[in-house]
Amino acid sequence: MHWIDPSSGASEPHKSSDGSLRARLAFAVPVVPERDRARPPRPPQRRSAANRLTLARSMSVWLGMGKRLREVPAISFRLGGGIRVRDFLPRGDSLTEQEWSRRHRVITVLLWSHAIGLALLIRLTGEGFIHAAGEGGVIALLAAGASAKGVPRTYRSALATLGLLSSSALLVHLSGGVIEMHFHFFVVVAVITFYQSWLSFLLAVGYVIVHHGVLGTLAPEEVFNHPAALASPLKWALLHGAFIGALCIACLAAWRVRELAENRERSARAALERVNFELAAAQALAQVGSWDWDLPADSIWWSDELFRITGVDPKRFRPTYERFLELVHPDDRGRVKEIVDRSYETGEPFDYECRIVKTDGEVRAVYARGSVAGDAAGNVVRMFGTLQDVTDRRHLEEQLTHQAFHDALTGLANRLLFTDRVQHALHGLIRTGEELAVMFIDLDEFKNVNDSLGHSAGDELLQEVALRLKGVLRLEDTAARLGGDEFAILIEKADRESATQIAERSLDALRRPIRLQGREIIVNGSIGVAFGDSEIGLEDLLSNADTAMYSAKKRGRNRYEFFEQRMHSDSVRRLELQAELKRALEADEFVLHYQPIYRLDPLEVVGVESLVRWQHPVKGLIPPGEFIPITEETGLIVPLGERILELACGQIQRWNETLDRLHPLHCGVNVSARQLGLPSFTDEVARLLLNFDVHPDQLVLEITESVLMHDSESVAKQLSELTDLGTAIAIDDFGTGYSSLSYLRNFPVRVLKIDRPFVRGTGAGVEESAYARAIVKLGHNLGVDVVAEGIESEKEFQELVAMGCDFGQGFLFAKPMPASELDAILKKPAQLDARGHPVGLGL
Incomplete structure (x- = not known):
C-alpha cells in the first residue's frame, strides 16, 4: 500500500501544483479502489x-x-428503581x-x-x-x-x-x-x-x-x-x-x-474555616490564644488571638520559643523558661502566670497552660497549649479585693480589714512581747452637718477627715473607717507616749476648719484609746477602745481618753439604762414638767414648754440629759415622743377646763427628727388633738434647725400638713445650727427661740448682745414671734425688753415644775417691784 494523494489517481507521492504546506505536510490516506470512490473532492x-x-x-x-x-x-428523567x-x-x-x-x-x-x-x-x-x-x-x-x-x-x-x-x-x-x-x-x-x-x-x-x-x-x-x-x-x-x-x-x-x-474539598474547607472562625471567635471572646510547637522541625504555629494578645504583627513576627521569651517581662523570664524546660524534660503538663511586654510598652498579665506529646520511642516531639490574657480579670480581682477590705468613700481600711490586721498584730505580740494601741474616733456633731448641709457635704467631710488622719500616722499604722462617722487607728509597737502623740495630732488635725460648700466648718472628735498585749482578745480590745471613746464623749467631747477598768461599769450602766428605758416606757414612768413662757411687755404668762423627766422608782427623778441621747440612738425617741405629746395634750385639756383665761394657753412640745420623718406623724397629732378636744393653735411643735436641713422636701411637706392642721411651728435653740434665710422663708415657721448663750450675752454689753438683737430684728422682719430662752438675770430681762423681744422664759421667772405646782402661777397675775422687775413668780 502506498501513501498517495487520493485525488491524483497516481501511485507517486503527492505533489501539489501550488507547493503549499498542505502538500508538503503530505497528509495522506490509504489508497481507495476506483469503484469505491464516489465523487472526486472539490479542488x-x-x-x-x-x-x-x-x-x-x-x-x-x-x-x-x-x-x-x-x-x-435539568435533566430529570428517571432510570429504573427511581x-x-x-x-x-x-x-x-x-x-x-x-x-x-x-x-x-x-x-x-x-x-x-x-x-x-x-x-x-x-x-x-x-x-x-x-x-x-x-x-x-x-x-x-x-x-x-x-x-x-x-x-x-x-x-x-x-x-x-x-x-x-x-x-x-x-x-x-x-x-x-x-x-x-x-x-x-x-x-x-x-x-x-x-x-x-x-x-x-x-x-x-x-x-x-x-x-x-x-x-x-x-x-x-x-x-x-x-x-x-x-x-x-x-x-x-x-x-x-x-x-x-x-x-x-x-x-x-x-x-x-x-x-x-471539589465539593467535598470545598465542604471540608468550609467546615474547617467555620471551625477556625468559631475557634477564633471563641478565643477572642475568652481572650485565649493557642500555639503548637513541632520540635523536630522547630516550627511554632500561633493562632490569631495569640498574636493579638502579645501585640505582634503576624506578617512580620515569626514565632519561636526564643522570641516569645523576649516578650516575657524580664523579672518573669527566668521562671517561665525554667517551667517550660522542666516540662520538656519530664513530659508533665505545665502552667504558669507571667507578664508580657507588648511592643508599645504595655504590660499585660497572661496565664499559660501546656502539654507535651512524644513519639513511640518516648522522645518529645510536640508541645502545645494556650495563653490567656487575664489582665482584666486580675484588675477586677484586685478591685473586688480592695472593695471587700476598704471603705468605698474614703479609701481607708474597712472594719473587716481593720479587725484582721489587729488580730494579726496581736498574734505578733506573742513573739515580741510588746504592746499595740487601738483608737476609736467618733466625730462630734457630725449629724448636724450631714442634716444641715446635705449628704454630699457630709461625704466630703468624711473624705477630708480620712486624709487628715492618714497624715498623722506612721507608715506601719493603719487607719480605718468603721462606718458612719466612726474611724479607728491601729498603732503597732505603741506605748502611752506614742499613743498620746498620735491622739493629740489627730485632734489638732480635726480642729482645723474644713471648707464645705463655701462655708468653714469645724468638726471635733472624741477619741478612745485602748492598749493590747498578747493575752487580750480581739473583741475585748475593740470593746475597750469603744468604751473609752464614749467616756470621752460623756466628759465633754473634743478630747481623748485612755481606757480604764472603771469605764466598764459605765458601759454596763449604759446598757442597763437602755433596757430600763424600754421598761420605763411600758411602765409609764415618764412625766412632764412645765416652764412658763411670758410676754415680756406687759409681763404675763402666755404659754408653757413641756420638758420630760423620768420618774425612776429607785433613782428618783432623772433629767433628760441622761437618757434622751440613748433614746435617740436606739430609736426609743419615737414611742417616747408619742407619749410626751399625749401627756401634753391631756394637760392642755385639763387647763382649758380649770383655768378661766381670756386667751387659751399655748404649750410647746419638742419633736425629734425621727418623729417628724414618720409619714403618719400628722395623723397622730390630729388624733390626739381630737381625742383631748384641744384647739390646734394651742399646740406649738418645737424642732431644731438641723431638722429643717434633713430631707428638706419631706420636712417641708410634713410641716405644711401640720400648719394646715392649725398647729404652730417653732425653731428651738435658733442660732446654733446652719439654717439660712431661705429655709426660714420656705418653711411655715411662726416662732424663733433664741438659745441661752445668746441671751446670756445681752447682759454683758452692746457687742455681746448683738447676736440676740440681730435675731430679734430678723424675727420681726419675717413676721414671726421671738422667744428668749434661759433668762436668769434682771439685766438680761431689761435688755431684751429694750430690744423689743416678744416673749421669754427662764429661771428668773420660774423653773420647770409639775403641772400641779404651775397652776398657782397660771392663776396669779405677774407682779413687778418698784423698779419694774418681776417678783413673786415662784423664785
Missing part, C-alpha cells in the same frame, strides 16, 4: 472559499445561541471566581496561541497576508472578547469555547479534511470541560454536531477527505458523533468526579 482552491463561508455562518449561529443560553434545563439521571450528571457552574479565573487564563492563553499559530500556518501554506489575517483575525477577535475584563464570565467562557472550536474547524479546513485533524475537536471538548459549565460544554458539543453532522452531511468534502466518508457522509458523521458521544460521557464522568471531589 482546494474552491473548498477554501466555501469552507470559510460555512465556518462564518456556523460561528454566527453559535454566537447567537450563546446570547440566549444561560442555564441548561434513580434520576441528573444525579449522575455534574451540576455545573460550581467553580469559585478565583478558580474559574485561573482556568480561564490558561484557556485564553491557549486560544491566543491558536490565533497566532493559525495565522502563521496559513501564511506558510502560501496564502496571502489578508487571507491569513482574516482567518486568524476571527480567532483573535474571539480571544480578545474572552480576555475582556468587563464581560461576564459566562460570555467569556462561551467566546473562548467558540474560539477553540473554530480553531479546530480551521485546522480541519487547512488540512483538507485529514481525519487526524478531527482529533483536535476531541482535545478541545475535553479542555472546555475544565470550565465545568453546561453552557460552554453544550456549546462545544453543538458546534461539533453542526460541523460534523450538518456540514459533514451537506458538504462532506469540507469535513472529510477519504472516499468512504465522501460516499456515506451521514454514516461517518454518526461514527464521529459516536466517538464524540463517548468522549462526552468520559468528560462528564470526569467532570462529575472532579466536581464531587
Whole structure:
C-alpha cells in the first residue's frame, strides 16, 4: 500500500501544483479502489472559499445561541428503581471566581496561541497576508472578547469555547479534511470541560454536531477527505458523533468526579474555616490564644488571638520559643523558661502566670497552660497549649479585693480589714512581747452637718477627715473607717507616749476648719484609746477602745481618753439604762414638767414648754440629759415622743377646763427628727388633738434647725400638713445650727427661740448682745414671734425688753415644775417691784 494523494489517481507521492504546506505536510490516506470512490473532492482552491463561508455562518449561529443560553434545563428523567439521571450528571457552574479565573487564563492563553499559530500556518501554506489575517483575525477577535475584563464570565467562557472550536474547524479546513485533524475537536471538548459549565460544554458539543453532522452531511468534502466518508457522509458523521458521544460521557464522568471531589474539598474547607472562625471567635471572646510547637522541625504555629494578645504583627513576627521569651517581662523570664524546660524534660503538663511586654510598652498579665506529646520511642516531639490574657480579670480581682477590705468613700481600711490586721498584730505580740494601741474616733456633731448641709457635704467631710488622719500616722499604722462617722487607728509597737502623740495630732488635725460648700466648718472628735498585749482578745480590745471613746464623749467631747477598768461599769450602766428605758416606757414612768413662757411687755404668762423627766422608782427623778441621747440612738425617741405629746395634750385639756383665761394657753412640745420623718406623724397629732378636744393653735411643735436641713422636701411637706392642721411651728435653740434665710422663708415657721448663750450675752454689753438683737430684728422682719430662752438675770430681762423681744422664759421667772405646782402661777397675775422687775413668780 502506498501513501498517495487520493485525488491524483497516481501511485507517486503527492505533489501539489501550488507547493503549499498542505502538500508538503503530505497528509495522506490509504489508497481507495476506483469503484469505491464516489465523487472526486472539490479542488482546494474552491473548498477554501466555501469552507470559510460555512465556518462564518456556523460561528454566527453559535454566537447567537450563546446570547440566549444561560442555564441548561435539568435533566430529570428517571432510570429504573427511581434513580434520576441528573444525579449522575455534574451540576455545573460550581467553580469559585478565583478558580474559574485561573482556568480561564490558561484557556485564553491557549486560544491566543491558536490565533497566532493559525495565522502563521496559513501564511506558510502560501496564502496571502489578508487571507491569513482574516482567518486568524476571527480567532483573535474571539480571544480578545474572552480576555475582556468587563464581560461576564459566562460570555467569556462561551467566546473562548467558540474560539477553540473554530480553531479546530480551521485546522480541519487547512488540512483538507485529514481525519487526524478531527482529533483536535476531541482535545478541545475535553479542555472546555475544565470550565465545568453546561453552557460552554453544550456549546462545544453543538458546534461539533453542526460541523460534523450538518456540514459533514451537506458538504462532506469540507469535513472529510477519504472516499468512504465522501460516499456515506451521514454514516461517518454518526461514527464521529459516536466517538464524540463517548468522549462526552468520559468528560462528564470526569467532570462529575472532579466536581464531587471539589465539593467535598470545598465542604471540608468550609467546615474547617467555620471551625477556625468559631475557634477564633471563641478565643477572642475568652481572650485565649493557642500555639503548637513541632520540635523536630522547630516550627511554632500561633493562632490569631495569640498574636493579638502579645501585640505582634503576624506578617512580620515569626514565632519561636526564643522570641516569645523576649516578650516575657524580664523579672518573669527566668521562671517561665525554667517551667517550660522542666516540662520538656519530664513530659508533665505545665502552667504558669507571667507578664508580657507588648511592643508599645504595655504590660499585660497572661496565664499559660501546656502539654507535651512524644513519639513511640518516648522522645518529645510536640508541645502545645494556650495563653490567656487575664489582665482584666486580675484588675477586677484586685478591685473586688480592695472593695471587700476598704471603705468605698474614703479609701481607708474597712472594719473587716481593720479587725484582721489587729488580730494579726496581736498574734505578733506573742513573739515580741510588746504592746499595740487601738483608737476609736467618733466625730462630734457630725449629724448636724450631714442634716444641715446635705449628704454630699457630709461625704466630703468624711473624705477630708480620712486624709487628715492618714497624715498623722506612721507608715506601719493603719487607719480605718468603721462606718458612719466612726474611724479607728491601729498603732503597732505603741506605748502611752506614742499613743498620746498620735491622739493629740489627730485632734489638732480635726480642729482645723474644713471648707464645705463655701462655708468653714469645724468638726471635733472624741477619741478612745485602748492598749493590747498578747493575752487580750480581739473583741475585748475593740470593746475597750469603744468604751473609752464614749467616756470621752460623756466628759465633754473634743478630747481623748485612755481606757480604764472603771469605764466598764459605765458601759454596763449604759446598757442597763437602755433596757430600763424600754421598761420605763411600758411602765409609764415618764412625766412632764412645765416652764412658763411670758410676754415680756406687759409681763404675763402666755404659754408653757413641756420638758420630760423620768420618774425612776429607785433613782428618783432623772433629767433628760441622761437618757434622751440613748433614746435617740436606739430609736426609743419615737414611742417616747408619742407619749410626751399625749401627756401634753391631756394637760392642755385639763387647763382649758380649770383655768378661766381670756386667751387659751399655748404649750410647746419638742419633736425629734425621727418623729417628724414618720409619714403618719400628722395623723397622730390630729388624733390626739381630737381625742383631748384641744384647739390646734394651742399646740406649738418645737424642732431644731438641723431638722429643717434633713430631707428638706419631706420636712417641708410634713410641716405644711401640720400648719394646715392649725398647729404652730417653732425653731428651738435658733442660732446654733446652719439654717439660712431661705429655709426660714420656705418653711411655715411662726416662732424663733433664741438659745441661752445668746441671751446670756445681752447682759454683758452692746457687742455681746448683738447676736440676740440681730435675731430679734430678723424675727420681726419675717413676721414671726421671738422667744428668749434661759433668762436668769434682771439685766438680761431689761435688755431684751429694750430690744423689743416678744416673749421669754427662764429661771428668773420660774423653773420647770409639775403641772400641779404651775397652776398657782397660771392663776396669779405677774407682779413687778418698784423698779419694774418681776417678783413673786415662784423664785
